[in-house]
Amino acid sequence: MSLRVSDLSFSYGAKPALAAVSFALEPGRFAALLGPNGAGKSTLFALLTRLFVAPHGRIEIAGNDLARAPYAALARIGVVFQQPTLDLDLSVVQNLRYFAALHGLGGRGAMRRIDAALERMEMRERAGERVRVLNGGHRRRVEIARALLHDPAVLLLDEPSVGLDPGTRAALVDHVHALAALDGLTVLWATHLTDEVRPDDRLLLLHRGRLQADGTAHALQGDATLEAWFLARTRETA
Ligand SMILES: Nc1ncnc2c1ncn2[C@@H]1O[C@H](COP(=O)(O)OP(=O)(O)OP(=O)(O)O)[C@@H](O)[C@H]1O
Structure with a gap:
């Protein structure tokens, strides 16, 4: 596995942001990390890139344990953050x-x-x-x-399409799918937009800090549209 996350939890003070998140991604996989605002996507990325250190759980990148061998693990990961950082x-x-x-x-x-x-x-x-x-x-x-x-073996992208028009977004999604398919790169693409998820993608649904669903997008959505499925699974019950 290129990326293995086991039983990961994190809180901001008393406020839980991630609870017992586990998943594993194989080489060449495009995985969409789908979740509404505040689901915990950026927190997960901060833990994967060691901006924060997880008090609970374990992260392995290309076989390297992030806590025990951080340099070896981080050397195998490429990151595109939400905020552009080019000069x-x-x-x-x-x-x-x-x-x-x-x-x-x-x-x-x-x-x-x-x-x-x-x-x-x-x-x-x-x-x-x-x-x-x-x-x-x-x-x-x-x-x-x-x-x-x-x-890197693993490419992390945190809502990389924010601010782009629909055509440009679609082209970027295509490009990154091609990277995964042709180069054997494992991609974790965080988004809250269901039109960025392809039917054959691995779909990780994060909501309120928990992994609510994990599978191939078309199998999870069944007969519904992905948008309808996503809204039904993440509707806030006041
Ligand atoms: N520095 C912080 N201090 C306190 N709470 C925080 C902090 N950062 C995030 N949170 C809270 O943790 C939860 C998860 O936030 P996170 O930013 O990881 O979600 P997200 O899925 O990336 O959302 P978005 O799409 O809005 O960036 C939210 O409830 C958020 O309010």
């Missing part, structure tokens, strides 16, 4: 070189990886342009290329 005044390639250097990658080896990552995201011909002139979808693709530079 708008640097070119695409300068942004990527800076990040490569943070990972101890330099010289020709780094440039080869940068070329390959931009190629994977169909952004190679934009390498010399300032990020400021790129549209939102292309900026997101650069961020994904950056997250792939160190050749």
Whole structure:
């Protein structure tokens, strides 16, 4: 398994945010982490990236225990956070070189990886342009290329389509599906939008900090639309 989460719980003070969450993802899998606002998606990502340390439970990334071998585990994970973090005044390639250097990658080896990552995201011909002139979808693709530079086994994306128009969103979802299918990358894509989930995707439904459903999207939704299924499963009972 590329990513294994076992019995993970977390609270902000007295307020529980995640309760006994467990799942495992195999290589090449696109998994949608679907949940309404406040479900606990960002908290789960903060634990997976070790921004927070989980007091309960266990996380394994490509066979490395995040608590016992954090450097080995984090080296196998690529992350695209909800808030864009590119330097708008640097070119695409300068942004990527800076990040490569943070990972101890330099010289020709780094440039080869940068070329390959931009190629994977169909952004190679934009390498010399300032990020400021790129549209939102292309900026997101650069961020994904950056997250792939160190050749991770697992790619985490926290609501990466926020602020993009529907066509651009759909193209980005397609791109990342292709990465999982062609490169054997394990993808965990957090969203609250059901139209980003494909029928064959693994679907993890998170609501009020609990994993409420885990399976293939088409099997979970049955005869309902995914939107109707999602609303029924997450309707607040006051
Ligand atoms: N720093 C914090 N302090 C206290 N409570 C927090 C903090 N961050 C998140 N929470 C609470 O924890 C719960 C889970 O929040 P989280 O941000 O993980 O959800 P989410 O699914 O990512 O939502 P969103 O889509 O709005 O980002 C929510 O009830 C939220 O109010």
